[in-house]
Amino acid sequence: MIRFLSPGFAWALAVPAVILVLYLLRRRFLQQQVPSVFLWRRSIRDYAANRPFQRLMKNLLLPLQILAALALALALMHPAIPGGEAGQTILIFDVSGSMQTQTAGRTRLDRAKEEALKLIGTLPAEEKITILAAGKEPERLALSADREEAEQTIASITCGKDGADTDKALSLADAIARNTDKDTGTNVFIYSDDLRRNRISYRSSSFALSIVNCGAGEENRSVYSLEAENGQAFARVANFGEACRVSLTCEADGVLCDARETEIPAGETAGVSFSIPETAKLVRVSLREKDALAADNSAEAAVKRSGSRKAAVMSDSLFLESALKVRPELTVMRTEESALSSTEADLYILGTSPLIITRTLPEAGYDPAATAFGPFSWEGETTAVTGSPAVSLTENPLTKGLTMKNVFFRCIRPVTGGKTVASLDGKPVIACTEGTVVLGFDLHDSNLPLKYDFPVLIQNILDWLLPEETAGETDAGAPMALTESDVRTVAPNDEPEELQERNAQGRELTWILLAVFLLLMLAEMGVSRYVG
Amino acid sequence: MLTDKFLSRLDTLALAMRGKAQGGAGGSRRSRQTGSSAEFSDYREYIPGDDIRRLDWNAYARFDKLFLKLFMEEQESQVTLLLDASASMEAKWASARSAAEAVGYLALTGGDRLCLHCLKDGRAARFPQLSGRAAFPRLTGWLDTCVPDGKTDTLTETVKRTEGLKKGLCFLITDGYTEDALKETLDYLRYMRQETAVIHVLSAGELRPELDGALRLTDSESGEHIDLMADRSALDAYQDALKAFLKDVRENCSSREASYLLLDGGESFEDCFIPLLSRSGMI
The missing domain is CATH 3.40.50 (Rossmann fold)
Structure with missing residues (x-):
């Protein structure tokens, strides 16, 4: 439904009526009697035949004037239709490591940012924009921001090295959407790459979801899983491109201990096992071939002891x-x-x-x-x-x-x-x-x-x-939750120092x-x- | 009313008629019949009983045979005046009346019988026949009673209702506003063995309209009106239509052996009518 933002100018709708009245008043012909209109009738017929638009022009002027006056009146009344009203838009950026994959000098995240900025340019000026980063845990980067702030926030987004849990990000978006005015509605846009890995199963009626694929198809393989135990290291390698043969090396405590090759069909994964020394504590498996994303070409894992102390x-x-x-x-x-x-x-x-x-x-x-x-x-x-x-x-x-x-x-x-x-x-x-x-x-x-x-x-x-041999595994730069027992500092005199644990009560209860x-x-x- | 001076000029003129008169009564027009007029016509051999006063002795001396001289029979013709008295003629009625008066004078002084029909309201009102110079005042009196206030549905139909049309001269005095440019009317008159002469009367306002601005032109006869922006283009278009109309009328007259003259109601009748008559071959 059309609304008028300036209804006070409704008086301008009377202008066409005034034009019509003036036109009718002006159209008073001087009466003149002639012996016969015989020749005049013929002349007008011929005149009109030679000037086909003359009659049309004479008749067209009044409606054109009326249309122009109507258009001016409507413009003054500032018509507006729904859709231009400001609502809430939530942009979710996949900041997993794969978004660093480069193609033609641009990463997938760069492409995501470009698409997001284009979208922001089409939104109403009063639109509230919320920006979430979907990593292992969703992070709220901007909440109900204006356009300028949103653009700055988008420019500052960087990728992590972990995967992306888009379902958690969507859950957060859902919570934000539920607090939004239902009349205006919420639109959620996810900017992600290959969505086979990040399958989106979360659905909600609180928002309308759009998925923007920011790149896929580049030749990329990754070592996405590695476990080591009892003299064996087991890695899973994913192939996001065409079928290929990959070569993997395994290092135990920095020393090359094994190498394997395997065929991986397009879009599939393959498991590869390596033999490692019994005394190895840290294992690293790496792909030898370079691809679009080097960050995921290796994985490390601490060797788990099977409890034999x-x-x-x-x-x-x-x-x-x-x-x-x-x-x-x-x-x-x-x-x-x-x-x-x-x-x-x-x-x-x-x-x-x-x-x-x-x-x-x-x-x-x-x-x-x-x-x-x-x-x-x-x-x-x-x-x-x-x-x-x-x-x-x-x-x-x-x-x-x-x-x-x-x-x-x-x-x-x-x-x-x-x-x-x-x-x-x-x-x-x-x-x-x-x-x-x-x-x-x-x-x-x-x-x-x-x-x-x-x-x-x-x-x-x-x-x-x-x-415990490991308090957990984490990638460099990623946060890790620790308990007091996981951390011990030792003074230079070999005397242990104590860390203050924030929540010791649970430990005590245990x-x-x-x-x-x-x-x-x-x-x-x-x-x-x-x-x- | 025609002036005496103009009438005296008309005395020297006579209406021209291509065909031979068949009026029956004595007149001044040649007839096919041979008679006792002074104008030699032909010879024939003498038959006992012929008037010996007609013998041509010169021919006898030449041919040693008796020949009889024959002389032209001079008979009167009928001149019919069809005067369009519709409302559209009002603007040029003076000219039309003058033309009817002048033609009637020529007819009466030429020894012809004059029949006047006033065409209006779909009827051809007939006035009693006149002959002789002495009947001219009656002509003018009847013309005074004609008032151009009628409607002419179609000129042809009105002309067809004309009674007493006999072979002779027919002068159609009209403004000629018919869709076929008098074609059917002329065909009918020709059928009725009339030597037709069309006196096409148009007023100065019709020949050279001086209109300007937004006008509602109302037909004086039918009441039809046309709203018009009388600008230069419209006037030029009118002139084009007028020229085409006059051309059609002339061509229709020419093709039906009818004489034609265009009488401009804006000019002095007595100055222009006789030359027009002469040029058109009506005198």
Whole structure:
């Protein structure tokens, strides 16, 4: 429906009527009688025949004048039709790595920007423009911006190295659209490349969706998946162009270890496996042929360990063994002092008092009679504990989740050296370094093993000494979510520093549940009695 | 009214007639019949009983035979005046009346019988025949009673209603506004053995219209009107139409052996009529 933005000029519609009246008034002919109109009739007929448009011109002038007056009146009233009203337009840019593919010196993202700028040029001046970047997670770059701001934002968009989750971006667009005035409507435009990868399954009635394909067909292959485990690396290669034969190389810890070739049909993927050394920690698979997008021609992955870690334990504490077995990947081996040097393990638990838990044995080996181990040292005699002093804990990853309430010791062997983790009456009873934790007491001389603090402490020690091989994989430059246990800083004096975790409560809850589980398990096995 | 001076000029003239008179009564026109007029016509052999006073003794002396002289019989002709008295003639009625009066005078003084018919409203009103110079005042009196206020549906049909048409001269005084440019009328008159002479009377306003501006021209006869922007182009177109019309009328007259003269109502009748009569061969 046509509206008039300046209805006040409706009076101008009367002008054609005035013209008509004036025309009619003006058209008063002077009456004249003639003997006969015979010859005049003939002359007019001939005149009209020779001037075919003369009569038409005479008759055309009035309607032309009226039309011109009508057009002027309508123009003054400023007619407008729907569609020109400002609404909401949401532009979603695929910022995946493939948008960096170049053709004739322009990337796909450049093309997307050009198309978007063209579109913006056709929008009403009052149109609200929202710009989203669709990467792994959608990012809102501009919200209800004006044209100038939108153009500047578009110019500043850059590609990432990850893929694009357009469904998440559409979900965000949907939420924005629902808040838009329904009378004006929302249009969503997605600027993306090869949509076979980024299949758009999200649909909503809140907006009208248009997909702008910004390029495909360039010859491009990518190594888009890589996993390494148990001496094997498995890569998946995608071919976005014509059928071809590709050559791949595999490097383990920077050293070329394998090479393969494979045929990939057009638009298909192929899996390729490589042999890697057992001790490899980082694997990289690369395509040898160059294509339109080099950024996706290689992939890296950390080699996953299949949980085979060994702990060599000299202690006969069942509580200790039980606490160690909470870790499914940890294999606990009882060992004797004499076999210690020949035992290869990831963790050594030595002695009883102090109880030394270490990753590596000293070169000189372990001497149970020694009063020092690495930087740690202790008295030769234990110190009796009188009364029931409380255990003081320091802020340390090893003390996470610990309260040490109602933990009593009969006697202790204070440990000096390293960083104090817990102390009793000012005497360090638990100390640690980067690779060693020393408990300055015999587990049998304390009721600690009976407390839920004990399995929590052991797990803290294991996390400290045997952290997970990977906290996750991410590409360079991409963000990564980490927990406190994933990150540990070590001071130059080899003393660990603690990172503050923003949300420790969830972590604590996890260990509480773990402790409860252990407690229940211990209850089944029997309870030691503390005699103090 | 014609002046005496003009009438005295007409006395020296006579209407021309191509054919031989067959009026029957004595007149001044040649007839095919031989009679006792002084104009020698032919010879024939003497038959006992002929008037011996007609014997041509010279021929006897030459041919030693008796021959009788024959003389032309002079008889009167009928001159018919068909005067268009429709409303369109009002603008040039003076000229048309004068022409009828002059032709009537010539006819009466030439010893012809004059029949006047006034054509209007689809009828040909006939006036009693006149003959002799002494009847001229009656002619003018009847012409005074003719008022050009009638309608002429078609001139031909009106002419056909003319009664008493006898072989002779026929003067059609009209403005000639017929679609066929008098063609059918002339054919009829020719059929009726008339030596037709067309006196085409047009007023100065019809021959040289001086119109300007937006005009509603109303036909004085039919009431039809035409709205006209009388600019130069329109006047030029009118002149073209007039020329074509006059040409058609002349050609129709010429092809039917009818004399034609165009009488301009804007000029002095007494100055131009006699030369026009002479040029057209009507006298």
